[in-house]
Amino acid sequence: MKNLSLEEKEREFQAKIDADQKIEPNDWMPDEYRKTLIRQISQHAHSEIVGMLPEGNWITRAPNLRRKAVLLAKVQDEAGHGLYLYSAAETLGSDREKTIDDLNAGIAKYSSIFNYPTVTWADMGTIGWLVDGAAIMNQVPLCRCSYGPYARAMVRVCKEESFHQRQGFEIVMKLAQGTPEQKALAQESLNRWWWPALMMFGPNDANSKHTAQSMKWKIKRETNDELRQKFVDITVPQAEMIGLTIPDADLKWNEERQSYDFGAINWDEFMNVVQGNGPCNKERIAARREAKENGLWVREAANAFAEKRKARQAS
Amino acid sequence: MNREQALFEYTLRIADDSLILGHRVSEWCGHGPILEEDIAMTNIALDLVGQATNFLEYAAKVDGKGKTADDLAFLRYDRDYRNALLVEQKNGHFGDTMARQFFFDVFRKLFFEGLTKSTDETLAAIAEKSLKETKYHLKHSSEWVIRLGDGTEESHQKIQESINNLWRFTEELFFSNDVDTMLLESGIAVDLNALYPLWKSQVAHVLAEATLEIPSGTFQQKGGRTGFHSEHLGYLLAEMQYMQRAYPGMEW
Numbered sequence: 001m002k003n004l005s006l007e008e009k010e011r012e013f014q015a016k017i018d019a020d021q022k023i024e025p026n027d028w029m030p031d032e033y034r035k036t037l038i039r040q041i042s043q044h045a046h047s048e049i050v051g052m053l054p055e056g057n058w059i060t061r062a063p064n065l066r067r068k069a070v071l072l073a074k075v076q077d078e079a080g081h082g083l084y085l086y087s088a089a090e091t092l093g094s095d096r097e098k099t100i101d102d103l104n105a106g107i108a109k110y111s112s113i114f115n116y117p118t119v120t121w122a123d124m125g126t127i128g129w130l131v132d133g134a135a136i137m138n139q140v141p142l143c144r145c146s147y148g149p150y151a152r153a154m155v156r157v158c159k160e161e162s163f164h165q166r167q168g169f170e171i172v173m174k175l176a177q178g179t180p181e182q183k184a185l186a187q188e189s190l191n192r193w194w195w196p197a198l199m200m201f202g203p204n205d206a207n208s209k210h211t212a213q214s215m216k217w218k219i220k221r222e223t224n225d226e227l228r229q230k231f232v233d234i235t236v237p238q239a240e241m242i243g244l245t246i247p248d249a250d251l252k253w254n255e256e257r258q259s260y261d262f263g264a265i266n267w268d269e270f271m272n273v274v275q276g277n278g279p280c281n282k283e284r285i286a287a288r289r290e291a292k293e294n295g296l297w298v299r300e301a302a303n304a305f306a307e308k309r310k311a312r313q314a315s
Numbered sequence: 316m317n318r319e320q321a322l323f324e325y326t327l328r329i330a331d332d333s334l335i336l337g338h339r340v341s342e343w344c345g346h347g348p349i350l351e352e353d354i355a356m357t358n359i360a361l362d363l364v365g366q367a368t369n370f371l372e373y374a375a376k377v378d379g380k381g382k383t384a385d386d387l388a389f390l391r392y393d394r395d396y397r398n399a400l401l402v403e404q405k406n407g408h409f410g411d412t413m414a415r416q417f418f419f420d421v422f423r424k425l426f427f428e429g430l431t432k433s434t435d436e437t438l439a440a441i442a443e444k445s446l447k448e449t450k451y452h453l454k455h456s457s458e459w460v461i462r463l464g465d466g467t468e469e470s471h472q473k474i475q476e477s478i479n480n481l482w483r484f485t486e487e488l489f490f491s492n493d494v495d496t497m498l499l500e501s502g503i504a505v506d507l508n509a510l511y512p513l514w515k516s517q518v519a520h521v522l523a524e525a526t527l528e529i530p531s532g533t534f535q536q537k538g539g540r541t542g543f544h545s546e547h548l549g550y551l552l553a554e555m556q557y558m559q560r561a562y563p564g565m566e567w
């Protein structure tokens with residue numbers, strides 16, 4: 001490898017990807033590939049961690065013991081996802097605590113869906129159903145991502161996400177089949193989360209700046225619009241099945257495309273939330289920052305203790 | 316008081332300790348000092364909620380009034396909860412939470428070891444399962460007490476303060492009254508008087524390793540086991556019972 005020119009290395013690298021071979025941590029890779037992956041994986045990790053907050057918000061108020069246990073287990077899974085993903089990013093040379101600092105400084109991005117508030121119990125159902133549902137849509141193709149550690153992390157993550165999606169749907173279904181108050185809770189929650197869920201797939205393909213290169217590198221395997229369409233096609237019949245109405249007057253089945261047509265997304269709202277002006281952006285970052293700052297003395301103590309122990313063992 | 320009433324009361328004490336502490340620990344979710352601790356504490360909360368469910372299901376059965384575990388968890392009044400004062404104390408900082416957990420875990424491990432030998436088969440079986448979890452919780456909390464005690468000067472001072480502040484709630488864990496007397500006779504209950512010296516020596520052992528001092532001359536608070544709680548419990552229950560109170564009689 002040593003004697004190859006940069007172009008030759010890049011050609012070999014691309015050939016490997018084209019042949020569906022995995023790139024592993026010690027393999028040569030273009031700087032841009034590394035950077036793009038670090039950005040994508042750490043954003044994904046941050047999303048898992050920030051995502052714990054809106055759901056954690058209802059653990060102490062879960063309506064019964066079973067729901068409480070299931071919600072705790074779900075939020076614990078999300079923390080686990082964050083952990084594997086930070087580890088996957090570390091195989092590319094990124095440092096977990098540094099990337100967390102970027103998140104806390106408001107530099108790094110995370111999924112903007114988590115900047116919406118969870119104001120009713122129904123939101124625990126809707127998030128599982130739609131948000132974990134959309135996450136699966138996005139992540140299943142990533143199980144075939146060209147970067148080995150990321151692809152392998154995604155296989156594990158996707159299994160758990162589909163479990164979350166089913167549990168979320170079950171919560172919503174129970175509400176939809178419940179009393180008029182419960183049905184209203186479910187519908188009102190769907191009204192709030194539907195459009196933000198569609199925004200989770202990112203800008204339309206025409207406006208997505210990273211898509212083409214990422215597709216070529218097989219870091220991304222389907223476009224934003226393709227994934228969004230799949231999500232709509234799967235989710236609409238689920239809503240119908242439990243008697244809820246998707247809040248989109250333009251939604252209708254297109255016989256010719258064998259797919260649903262749906263209304264235009266409010267991209268101004270999306271950009272506004274991405275830029276930090278969503279209803280909970282400030283609160284989410286503040287909570288993460290507070291956790292890190294309040295935990296500083298604890299981490300320092302753990303390090304100091306580990307040093308002392310090492311010194312004692314050495315002497 | 317007949318045997319059923321005593322058994323109901325006794326089972327509630329165990330269940331409520333798990334339920335209320337599980338609630339407190341779950342408040343940490345997403346706010347831990349490091350990601351690994353978020354995972355560990357969520358796991359502990361999950362274990363405790365699971366234990367509460369098992370013991371409450373049994374309590375409901377013993378009670379025989381057609382109530383469910385959820386009815387008992389979410390629809391009792393403050394004075395009907397039987398948890399020790401220790402577990403309803405606020406989380407405070409991480410050291411406060413670990414000190415509370417450590418005192419409780421040492422007690423719980425000894426208690427469950429005893430309860431596995433109970434002549435009541437259901438209690439013995441739940442204790443067996445819970446004991447495995449408790450051993451892990453105790454390992455976790457004692458390691459943190461040692462790390463914080465023998466960490467930095469700041470952490471040493473903080474955790475010593477936590478130990479001092481919470482010490483006044485420890486003796487109540489060994490509270491017993493006629494409920495215990497009645498159930499001890501039939502071999503159902505655990506002899507708490509016998510456990511107390513063991514608790515003290517095990518706590519002393521860990522505190523010594525942590526270079527921490529055992530508080531002395533602290534007045535001991537009591538009340539939780541008989542329904543006289545601190546001001547904190549009302550707020551905790553207001554939160555925990557919110558859905559059941561706001562939407563009465565619905566299924567979720």
Ligand SMILES: [Fe+2]
Nearest residue numbers: 048077078081
């Ligand atoms: Fe996740």
Ligand SMILES: [Fe+2]
Nearest residue numbers: 078132161164
């Ligand atoms: Fe999930």
